[in-house]
Structure formats: structure tokens, C-alpha cells
Amino acid sequence: MTARPSDHGSENLSDRSVFPTLSPGALHVWRVRLDLPSDEVQRLSDRLSNDERCRAKRFVRNEGCRHYTVAHAALRTIVGGYLNLEPSHVSLTVRPGGKPELSPGVGAIPLRFNLSHSGELAMLAVAWDREVGVDVERVRPTVEAENIIRRFFAPGEQSAWLATSDSQRLAAFFRAWTRKEAYLKARGAGLAGGLDRFEVSLEPDRPARVLRGEEPWAQWPLYDVSPGDGYTAACMIEPPSDAPTVYDWPIR
Numbered sequence: 455m456t457a458r459p460s461d462h463g464s465e466n467l468s469d470r471s472v473f474p475t476l477s478p479g480a481l482h483v484w485r486v487r488l489d490l491p492s493d494e495v496q497r498l499s500d501r502l503s504n505d506e507r508c509r510a511k512r513f514v515r516n517e518g519c520r521h522y523t524v525a526h527a528a529l530r531t532i533v534g535g536y537l538n539l540e541p542s543h544v545s546l547t548v549r550p551g552g553k554p555e556l557s558p559g560v561g562a563i564p565l566r567f568n569l570s571h572s573g574e575l576a577m578l579a580v581a582w583d584r585e586v587g588v589d590v591e592r593v594r595p596t597v598e599a600e601n602i603i604r605r606f607f608a609p610g611e612q613s614a615w616l617a618t619s620d621s622q623r624l625a626a627f628f629r630a631w632t633r634k635e636a637y638l639k640a641r642g643a644g645l646a647g648g649l650d651r652f653e654v655s656l657e658p659d660r661p662a663r664v665l666r667g668e669e670p671w672a673q674w675p676l677y678d679v680s681p682g683d684g685y686t687a688a689c690m691i692e693p694p695s696d697a698p699t700v701y702d703w704p705i706r
């Protein structure tokens with residue numbers, strides 16, 4: 455049995471034989487449903503490291519703990535699937551700037567990944583020896599888009615957003631937000647990367663692109679990925695790379 459892009463069917467949370475093969479140049483983006491039943495979440499927590507279990511317990515809301523547990527169990531299961539390792543044997547570290555990565559020497563292939571979560575969805579981007587960044591956001595109509603754009607976005611993005619029709623502005627804001635986060639996360643610098651030091655496209659009729667930025671990231675391809683209704687997502691990868699293929703987890 456092989457995982458097909460966005461596959462649906464009988465559930466299989468852990469069978470490594472179902473994982474797709476990652477070739478050099480491939481970009482796989484996994485959509486992870488976080489709203490799993492409690493007994494499943496409990497079972498998945500066995501896959502976390504002690505540090506992750508401690509972190510999960512620190513969430514004030516039970517939902518935060520459950521979502522964190524599923525997202526990190528999925529990360530370990532998916533990464534372990536590519537590397538033929540048990541989820542709990544996937545050893546992770548954090549590089550300066552905060553970006554998680556595989557510990558040196560783990561796995562037979564130079565796999566890189568990046569995780570994002572929002573609402574009841576996480577996305578995990580996986581690539582072969584290329585920097586990658588992903589961001590997913592639940593579209594929240596209450597967001598103070600104009601305030602955020604005026605304070606943090608680049609001047610060109612502010613003008614492009616103001617030129618967008620009222621009915622398109624919320625979608626344009628989340629397109630820009632996820633594309634900017636994907637850039638920062640591919641770069642690995644977090645917000646220290648400076649949101650106004652680069653500019654992305656946001657208009658409804660323009661493809662995802664970095665319009666202005668620092669080298670080499672200004673040349674890296676940006677892609678919108680389809681997270682499903684009520685969410686927006688984007689990812690960025692170090693070239694050369696294929697366009698993303700999207701998979702669902704749990705694999706069905």
C-alpha cells in the first residue's frame with residue numbers, strides 16, 4: 455500500500471510501508487488533522503520525547519496540549535517513516551535562531567523539515583537537503599489586518615493591500631502573512647528576520663512570489679499549498695526543487 459497524494463481510506467497512523475519515497479528535489483507537504491479522539495491522542499503521546507511531553511503539559515488549555523501532542527507525534531511519525539526509524543527514535547535538535555532540525559547523523563538521508571500549526575490543522579514540509587519553511591493560518595475574520603499591515607509589512611505590501619477591493623482584503627492579508635512566515639521560517643531566523651526587509655505578492659491574480667528580499671532568499675520559490683476550507687498556507691524552499699505534493703496524515 456502506498457500513500458497517494460491527499461489519500462483517503464482506512465486509517466493507518468504508523469505503518470512505515472505506506473510512506474512515499476522522497477527523492478532529491480521533491481517537496482512533500484503533509485496536512486495533519488489535529489482534532490483526533492482523546493484515546494488516539496493518548497496513544498500518540500508515547501511517541502514524544504520527555505521534553506515534548508513536558509511542553510505539552512504546560513498548555514493552559516487542554517486543546518492546546520492535544521494539538522501540540524498530535525502535531526509532534528505526526529512530525530516524528532512522518533520523519534521516521536522516511537528514515538525508517540521509530541517515531542520515538544527520531545532525535546531532534548534546535549539550531550541557533552530556533553529552527554528545529556534532525557540531530558547530526560540521524561537517518562540515512564539528509565532530510566529537512568518544517569512544522570506549522572493553527573486551529574485544528576498542522577502542516578509539515580519535508581525536503582531532501584534543502585531549507586524549507588511552511589506556514590498555515592486559520593482565517594480569522596476578526597484579525598486586525600490593517601493594523602498589522604501598517605505596523606509590520608513592507609511599504610510595497612501596504613500599497614498592494616490598500617489597492618485590493620474590500621471583499622478581497624482578508625484573503626490578501628492571510629496570503630501575505632503565510633508567505634512572509636514561510637520566508638522567515640525557510641530562512642530559520644524567526645521574526646528576527648525582519649518582516650519589512652522583504653516583500654511578497656498578495657494580490658488575488660498574482661502567483662506567490664518574493665518580489666524583493668535579501669539574497670539568496672529573494673530567489674527562492676514560494677508556493678501556496680491547499681490546506682482546506684477556512685485556512686491559508688504557503689511554503690518556501692531552497693532551489694532547485696519541484697512544486698509541492700500534498701499528503702494527508704493520518705494516512706487513510
Ligand SMILES: CC(C)(COP(=O)(O)OP(=O)(O)OC[C@H]1O[C@@H](n2cnc3c(N)ncnc32)[C@H](O)[C@@H]1OP(=O)(O)O)[C@@H](O)C(=O)NCCC(=O)NCCS
Pocket residue numbers: 522525551552553554568569570571572587588589590630631632634635638639640641642643644645646649
Ligand atoms: C517560529 C515563528 C517564525 C513562527 O511562529 P508561528 O507562526 O506562531 O507558529 P507556526 O505554527 O507557524 O510555527 C511554529 C513551529 O515552527 C518551528 N520553528 C520554531 N522556530 C523556528 C524558526 N526560527 N525557524 C523556522 N521554524 C521554526 C517549530 O517547529 C514550531 O513548532 P513548535 O513550537 O510546536 O515546536 C516565530 O518566530 C514567531 O513567533 N512568529 C510570530 C508570528 C507573527 O506574529 N507573524 C506576523 C505575521 S506576518
